[in-house]
Amino acid sequence: MGHVPTAMEPPWYMARTVPRKSGTLWAFLGIVAACWMLAVLFAYFNMDAAGSNAASMFVYGSAGVAVIVWFVVIVLLGGLPGRIAKQRGHPQQDAIRICGWVGWFTLGIFWLIALIWAHTNDIRASR
Numbered sequence: 001m002g003h004v005p006t007a008m009e010p011p012w013y014m015a016r017t018v019p020r021k022s023g024t025l026w027a028f029l030g031i032v033a034a035c036w037m038l039a040v041l042f043a044y045f046n047m048d049a050a051g052s053n054a055a056s057m058f059v060y061g062s063a064g065v066a067v068i069v070w071f072v073v074i075v076l077l078g079g080l081p082g083r084i085a086k087q088r089g090h091p092q093q094d095a096i097r098i099c100g101w102v103g104w105f106t107l108g109i110f111w112l113i114a115l116i117w118a119h120t121n122d123i124r125a126s127r
Helices: 024-045 054-078 080-088 093-106 109-118
Strands: none
Touching: 024 054, 054 080, 054 093, 080 093, 080 109, 093 109
16 A cells, blocks of 8 residues: 555645645736726727827727737746746756747747756756
8 A cells, every 4th residue: 555644744636736826816917907908998999080089098008008018928938948947957948048039939839848848857967
Protein backbone atom coordinates (compact mmCIF):
# COMPACT_ATOMS: atom_id res chain seq x y z
CA MET A 1 0.00 0.00 0.00
CA GLY A 2 1.11 3.60 -0.60
CA HIS A 3 2.07 6.33 1.76
CA VAL A 4 -0.63 7.27 4.29
CA PRO A 5 -0.62 10.99 5.14
CA THR A 6 -0.49 12.04 8.75
CA ALA A 7 -2.90 14.55 10.30
CA MET A 8 -0.59 17.50 9.52
CA GLU A 9 0.34 16.41 6.00
CA PRO A 10 -1.95 17.37 3.12
CA PRO A 11 -3.47 14.57 1.04
CA TRP A 12 -1.76 13.49 -2.20
CA TYR A 13 -3.97 15.58 -4.47
CA MET A 14 -3.08 18.78 -2.60
CA ALA A 15 0.59 18.12 -1.93
CA ARG A 16 2.06 20.08 -4.86
CA THR A 17 -0.61 22.63 -5.58
CA VAL A 18 -0.02 26.34 -5.32
CA PRO A 19 -2.45 28.08 -3.00
CA ARG A 20 -5.01 30.03 -5.00
CA LYS A 21 -5.36 33.73 -4.53
CA SER A 22 -8.76 35.27 -4.24
CA GLY A 23 -10.46 35.90 -7.56
CA THR A 24 -12.58 38.72 -6.17
CA LEU A 25 -10.40 41.44 -7.68
CA TRP A 26 -10.41 39.78 -11.10
CA ALA A 27 -14.18 39.33 -10.98
CA PHE A 28 -14.59 43.01 -10.10
CA LEU A 29 -12.28 44.08 -12.92
CA GLY A 30 -14.21 41.87 -15.35
CA ILE A 31 -17.50 43.47 -14.33
CA VAL A 32 -16.00 46.95 -14.69
CA ALA A 33 -14.64 46.08 -18.15
CA ALA A 34 -18.02 44.70 -19.26
CA CYS A 35 -19.81 47.85 -18.06
CA TRP A 36 -17.22 50.01 -19.82
CA MET A 37 -17.76 48.10 -23.09
CA LEU A 38 -21.52 48.53 -22.81
CA ALA A 39 -21.09 52.26 -22.20
CA VAL A 40 -18.80 52.57 -25.22
CA LEU A 41 -21.27 50.70 -27.44
CA PHE A 42 -24.14 52.84 -26.20
CA ALA A 43 -22.15 56.03 -26.83
CA TYR A 44 -21.04 54.82 -30.28
CA PHE A 45 -24.56 54.11 -31.47
CA ASN A 46 -25.86 57.40 -30.06
CA MET A 47 -23.25 59.63 -31.73
CA ASP A 48 -24.43 62.16 -34.25
CA ALA A 49 -23.15 62.15 -37.81
CA ALA A 50 -20.67 64.96 -37.22
CA GLY A 51 -19.08 63.10 -34.32
CA SER A 52 -18.38 66.27 -32.35
CA ASN A 53 -20.28 65.57 -29.15
CA ALA A 54 -19.16 64.14 -25.82
CA ALA A 55 -20.14 60.61 -26.85
CA SER A 56 -17.64 60.60 -29.69
CA MET A 57 -14.90 61.87 -27.36
CA PHE A 58 -15.74 59.04 -24.95
CA VAL A 59 -15.62 56.44 -27.74
CA TYR A 60 -12.31 57.67 -29.16
CA GLY A 61 -10.83 58.06 -25.69
CA SER A 62 -11.84 54.51 -24.85
CA ALA A 63 -10.23 53.31 -28.08
CA GLY A 64 -7.03 55.05 -27.02
CA VAL A 65 -7.15 53.40 -23.60
CA ALA A 66 -7.76 50.01 -25.26
CA VAL A 67 -4.68 50.47 -27.47
CA ILE A 68 -2.54 51.25 -24.42
CA VAL A 69 -3.93 48.26 -22.50
CA TRP A 70 -3.25 45.91 -25.44
CA PHE A 71 0.30 47.24 -25.72
CA VAL A 72 0.91 46.56 -22.02
CA VAL A 73 -0.57 43.04 -22.35
CA ILE A 74 1.65 42.28 -25.35
CA VAL A 75 4.76 43.48 -23.50
CA LEU A 76 3.91 41.46 -20.39
CA LEU A 77 3.06 38.28 -22.30
CA GLY A 78 5.99 38.61 -24.72
CA GLY A 79 8.49 38.51 -21.89
CA LEU A 80 6.71 35.80 -19.88
CA PRO A 81 8.70 32.77 -21.18
CA GLY A 82 11.99 34.58 -20.55
CA ARG A 83 10.97 35.54 -17.01
CA ILE A 84 9.89 31.97 -16.26
CA ALA A 85 13.18 30.60 -17.61
CA LYS A 86 15.18 33.10 -15.55
CA GLN A 87 13.21 32.28 -12.40
CA ARG A 88 13.76 28.55 -12.90
CA GLY A 89 17.48 29.04 -13.66
CA HIS A 90 17.22 27.49 -17.12
CA PRO A 91 20.62 27.18 -18.84
CA GLN A 92 19.19 28.50 -22.15
CA GLN A 93 17.20 31.42 -20.78
CA ASP A 94 18.50 33.94 -23.35
CA ALA A 95 17.35 31.77 -26.24
CA ILE A 96 13.97 31.29 -24.58
CA ARG A 97 13.60 35.04 -24.09
CA ILE A 98 14.36 35.75 -27.75
CA CYS A 99 12.06 32.94 -28.90
CA GLY A 100 9.27 34.42 -26.78
CA TRP A 101 9.58 37.83 -28.43
CA VAL A 102 9.92 36.38 -31.96
CA GLY A 103 6.74 34.45 -31.24
CA TRP A 104 4.67 37.61 -31.70
CA PHE A 105 5.76 37.72 -35.35
CA THR A 106 4.93 34.05 -35.94
CA LEU A 107 1.32 34.26 -34.71
CA GLY A 108 2.25 32.85 -31.30
CA ILE A 109 3.78 29.57 -32.45
CA PHE A 110 7.32 30.33 -31.23
CA TRP A 111 5.87 31.97 -28.11
CA LEU A 112 4.11 28.72 -27.19
CA ILE A 113 7.29 26.75 -27.92
CA ALA A 114 9.27 29.14 -25.70
CA LEU A 115 6.71 28.81 -22.91
CA ILE A 116 6.95 25.01 -22.98
CA TRP A 117 10.74 25.18 -23.32
CA ALA A 118 10.97 27.41 -20.24
CA HIS A 119 9.26 24.72 -18.15
CA THR A 120 11.53 21.87 -19.24
CA ASN A 121 14.55 20.69 -17.34
CA ASP A 122 17.84 20.10 -19.11
CA ILE A 123 18.82 16.47 -18.50
CA ARG A 124 22.48 17.14 -19.32
CA ALA A 125 22.69 19.93 -16.73
CA SER A 126 21.48 17.64 -13.93
CA ARG A 127 24.15 14.99 -14.48
